[in-house]
Amino acid sequence: LIELPSAWDTTTGEPGVIVAVVDTGILPDHPDLRGQTVSGYDFVSSASSALDGDGIDPDPRDTGNPAERGSSSFHGTHVSGTVAAAGNNGQGVTGVAYTSRVMPLRALGADGSGTSYDVAQAVRFAAGLSNDSGRVPEQRADIINLSLSGGPFTRSGQELYDAVRAAGVNVVAAAGNEATSALAYPASYRHVISVSAVDAQRNLTGYSNTGSAIDLAAPGVDIYSTLRGGKYGTMSGTSMAAPHVSGAAALVLAAPECGELPVVHLKNVLL
Secondary structure (H helix, E strand, C coil), X not given: CXXXXXXXCCCCCCCCCEEEEEECCECCCCCCCCCCECCCEECCCCHHHHXXXXXXXXXXXXXXXXXHHHHCCCHHHHHHHHHHCCCCCXXXXXXXXXXXXXXEEECECCCCCECHHHHHHHHHHHCCCCCCCCCCCCCCCCXXXXXXXXXXXXXXXXXXXXXXXXXXXXXXXXXXXXXXXXCCCCCCCCCEEEEEXXXXXXXXXXXXXXXXXXXXXXXXXXXXXXXXHHCEEEECCHHHHHHHHHHHHHHHHHXXXXXXXXXXXXXXXXX
């Protein structure tokens, strides 16, 4: 739908182009994600939500919920596969920018819930800004993918995304699945690319948020990607649309003589 084979004639990405996936973490041993990541971090501050025995730590592994293993979504692993699952390995799926790399940042707990504070700390880390970990990555992310939504507008939130953009980092966020034109955050913050979802016929999905804050639409129905146990499966939502845009942005940055990716202010354009 987004004509990737034609794009791949120009570039499949670059290892030096990094997409930070702020989500539930990642399963790094999945065969289609092995070697596709750079070091990340776990910013889930609540030990009871993290289910890994502590608060924030350097291990962004998605623990799932041992008590409800069958219902664990491994959402971040699925999103990461859409961005950069390995290509030309004879198995599974291929990410949009499969030669680029994912920086896995865990900010949502085992049940998929989280706090705006933890998300903000992960975003700050990805952009190379001061954060609660007391460290910054060796190389900041070029793009931050936020397949999440929730919480109202806050002045501190807008200041964060202003600072991230000033640092030269692009942010892509899911528009939300409430079928409303009301503003949803973080997607509706200034300097954040808001992404709704379309089906295989290029029709806007019934669940996608709409309105003037939406910048792009991308595939978001029955998206096949990486999951637990080296397996694969489908998910739907604007969460699945956003990483298509993040991956496409990574391709743009990796393209020869591209230069810096500008701030995107497109409205209601199908990618």
